Amino acid sequence: MNDTRHAIEVNDLTVAYHSKPVLWDVDIDVPEGVLMAIVGPNGAGKSTLIKAILGLIPKASGDVKIYGKSYTQARHLVGYVPQRGSVDWDFPTSVLDVVMMGLYYQLGWVRRPGRREREMAMEALEHVGIADLAHRQISQLSGGQQQRTFLARALVQDAQIYFMDEPFAAVDAITEKAIVALLQELRSRQKTVIVVHHDLQTVEEYFDWVTLLNVEVTASGATKEVFTEDNLRRTYGGRINTLTRIAG
């Protein structure tokens, strides 16, 4: 792996809530151009890990490098797809407006989005297959359409690395397929994608890289090598009984 450029390096990352560790001494290197799943049981700190990498949660110790730079220096290379439930979908705005929010920072302070931004947002909406919903009020969207809206907002950022928090949670089968196709397309363009994922059955099919997490990292590497029954048992402990069928 030494000759591969690392898109992300996480060193000795620890995050604590009061005095309880939520992430303990996490070390991960993610090579450029992989689709990586972060899997682990509930409360394993999967979302916390990407939020800590993105600087949304204070670190107790450790550091994160994006292409060798600190997050603050490299954030223009990063796109973020938060959990759907993290915002109020009754907010008075349209789908197109939400997607244009992905361009606000590039626009700079005070400047308003104009025709160019509108066109870029429409393009992203076509990319995720909901261009016909551009002017719809966001409270009228289904779960899958909300997810596609968030994906489009990340796509307009034209980032090198994408972080997605549970993009497959409670979406319909068609949307899941569409998202998988989008992920593969991103990989073919040498983008790196980090996905918090909870469906062990699809890990091998969707992702070529995986990090198994339960407060500590139990394994991280190519799916073929580290997504083994043994590693799963070390991640999920006693709960593995229900999972052996899947991993075997």
Add this chain to the structure above:
Amino acid sequence: MTKNHTMLSALLVPMVTIIPLSAVLFDVEFDYNLRMVLLGASILGLVTGVLGSFAVLRRQSLLGDTLSHAALPGVVIAFMLMGRELGWLLIGAGIAGWLGTVLMNMIIRTTRIKQDAALGIVLAVFFGTGMALLSYSQGHEDASRAGLDKFIFGQAAAIVERDVLMVSGVAIVVLLIIGLFWKEFKLLTFDSEFASTNGFPVWFLDLFLSTLIVVSIVLGLQLAGVILMVGMLIAPGVAARQWTNNLSSMVILSGLFGAAAGASGAVFSAAAEGLPTGPLIIVAASLIVIVSLLFAPERGLIWRWWNQRQDQQQFLSESLLADIYRLAEKHGSTTYLVPHGMLTHLHGRAARKVLRELAAHRLLEKQATGWRLTAQGVIQAEKVERNRQLWKLYRLYRDEFEAPPVVENFQQDIREVLPREVVTRLERLLA
């Protein structure tokens, strides 16, 4: 949209005409003083309305309530130290409100007490202290003459020209800032985490917007009073949200509602001796809220109730047709006579009206003992039944056919929602 506009003008017209109306009906005299009060109250209402819509969307109503209550001791202490000078009183209110917020954040961060309890603690401690200080200072003659107690329920009559100038100045600055940082405030309100990962200094924007909200609360105190200030902040935003799905329209509308509530409160408190302005403003604002909650298209209660009723009737009418059709089919003749009692037994009393409606549309024929399908009714029943079958098949096969996800709705013709090739495949399955 047009229905929306008609309803909205029905609401806005009385608000605009309230001033001439009040002059005629209640003998309100618009002398120089009242004009000042009116101007001050409308401008204050406008500013709090605009900022209040952000407070509503950011779910900060309780914070606003705590802040305004917490301002009271600041007002009293400022008076004791500096005398009755509006500027100082407001600075005192601002400092006390700010201290209250800091204290609340400290409680949340260092203990396991949740936000609602922390707000309650801060509100009680500050307001209690304020009331104690107030009754102590009332013992001194100059304090009771200064009318500090007016800060509890508000007194617009105290507004003089100098106050109006100050309030207008602040209003212009606040509106300019909102206009300039519109997209930043919008993103902050909708998704602050996303804003933060993009590189916006969220803590600063947050502080900035919160400060503006505090400023509007402090300014509004002498008008609405510490107890009811939160109503003036929140009510216009809540009402405005009912009428529009667009942030800028909501903010503008909220400002207009706020101005109207402020103006009418001021006018009516001037109409009679001893009427406090705050409660009157809140009554006006509440009226706007009630009308909006009830009558706004799409979100209004009445509109939703009516829609639901229409849906039920439609369902009932389709089930009745289908039932009669199936029974007739079972008896080998599409014109089989179904006994009236049987249908009302199955579908309840509501069925009578729907049956009559179906007859009026010439889908059913009433006979002495029951109902039978007309030729047209048979066609309609077959159409409804077929549509239902297609929807059922869609539910079962949509993944296999990679059909687009649409909301299942028996009352909608499936051919209107799904692409033609999917419908064709479903129809083939049916045959």
